[in-house]
Amino acid sequence: MARARESLIDLDATPYYHCINRCIRRSYLCGDDKYSGNNFDHRRTWLVDRIKFLSTVFSIDIAAYAIMSNHYHLVLKVNREEALNLTNDEVIERWYQLYHGCILVDRYRSGEKLNAAYMFRINEIVNEWRIRLYDISWFMRSLNEFIARKANKEDNCTGKFWEGRFKSQALLDESAILSCMMYVDLNPIRAKMVDSLLDSDFTSIQERIKQYQSFKKQSNKKQSNKKKKPNETSGFTVLQQPKLLLEFGCSIDKNTIPFTLFDYLELADFSSRLIVPNKRGSVLKTTPKILAVLNIEVDSWLNTIQHFRRHYANFAGSKSSLMKCAHSHNHSWYKGSA
Template sequence: MTRARRNLIDLTSSSYYHVISRCIRRSYLCGDDSYSGQNFDHRRIWIQDRIKHLSTVFSIKIAAYAIMSNHYHLVLNVNKLAANSWDDDEVIKRWYQLYNGNVLVNRYLAGEKLDTACLYRIKMFVQKWRERLYDISWFMKNLNEFIARAANKEDNCTGKFWEGRFKSQALLDETAILSCMIYVDLNPIRAKMANSLTDSDFTSIQERIKQFASFKKQEKKSHINNEISVPKQPLKLLLFGSSQNEGASQNDGTIPFTLYDYLELADWSGRLINPKKRGSISESEPKILTVMHIEQDSWLNTILFFRRQYGNFSGSRSSLLKCAHEHKDKWYKGVG
């Protein structure tokens, strides 16, 4: 049964969401198109640049992304508290990066003296824009519409570029967040488009690894007095936390895992999926799996078939049942 979008994206249930959009027409419109013989990899750069730009405008951060030949995956974190903390001028400034705005608001920005009724109308406009700036649907609208227009202009055609509205999955707990991020980052390896994480183009994991490698080189050159250095992370991606805090809030502004633990888990998981990858699979499980009480067989099955295991909501049995009851449903796919 089709569900209303407002029931699928409920920030009281989770601030993390996995979203997917897929191309229409003859499919491979963001990579090597076997039908036309053309290569459209530059459109993957468009998507990559656009999501990073939107993350600076919206109160929505990118935890993970993978841009494939005919679809893309994002793991988004919505920070409603941050959006509500912005003053009116900040909201207007952000909104005007995407839209022309409103004549009345333009008069306010010009410093014109306005009466109470006009100021009240401006407050209403600003509140509407504020709500849209932490709305995933508006984020995706600004992403997909921009790419569709650019691609159609390049192809000198009209019509749909995406097969429909984006699909979404709410990530209800930390295990769901971790497994979905790894699932997204390992997409090119699972699709046999890359043999290693460093070869996985247009993914967040490649970006994080490059940044981390750069930090390690710099650390060796400038290491003084045995000071503890904090690894630099990509500025336009959601940051990992500095410590593993089980049960940490999803709205504390960071991913509830450490960067070291995540990179170790991603590398270990990549070797499980692709045994031909250089290097041997460590016999010991990554520490993060032990801390979170995740079994190896269960983990492998999840990162291979995450999309099939769950419907619009993902998480542990208890998390799924709790969310279903809150939405007055009996069960969600994945409960068993």
């Protein structure tokens, strides 16, 4: 039985959510349509651009994404604190980047002097917009409606473009966040579309790897220049992560993903080699330390990143995390806690 969205998204339990939506039409979201002969790869760019734009408007960060041929995956982190700290003017400016607003707020923006009753009503409206700026349902609505309208216009048709409302999974602890992000980033490899992370187009892992390679190239260049001219001082190169993706950091920084970028890239490479049969034997001797820290066995890890959505329903995490969340919602258990 379907559940109300408000019962599936509990920001007091976790700010991290895995969202999925699937295209209903034979013509595909992206890729090649074997029936019409048309190619829709350009729609992947539509999605990536829209996702990143919305992350600048909403107080919702993008931790991971993967755009597949007929569906897409997102791992989102809701930043409720940021939205609550926005001024009324900042909320209005953000909202007007997506919607027309209302006449009363238009009068306020134009500088018109309004009485106390009008200002009270404006505050009510702005507070409603503020709540929507950290609402995943509004984020997904702004994404899906935009893509559906654009695809319908291109296809010269009307009607539903998406299978239904998006599906979501709450990621209750660090192990769930890590395994879900890896599940999303490895989608093209698991689907046997590519054999390497760097070839996984329209994924967050490819974007992070390219940024990291650029950083290494700059570091090596500065190091080389320093050897040639030892008396010259060169500035320290700081690792720059992709601007519109949520950064990796550490557990104590709540505004970052609770792992280091290097550990995640090491684990991604290890995991991709486990999935691709001809690479499997070359990595079994070197298990990433992050799995040891989280006390996750290799076989269990491989099973989870291949079948994440089968293991869990609307909530994902360790047994203790699932039971705690279930009890707080007046349920006996959630799938995956057995």
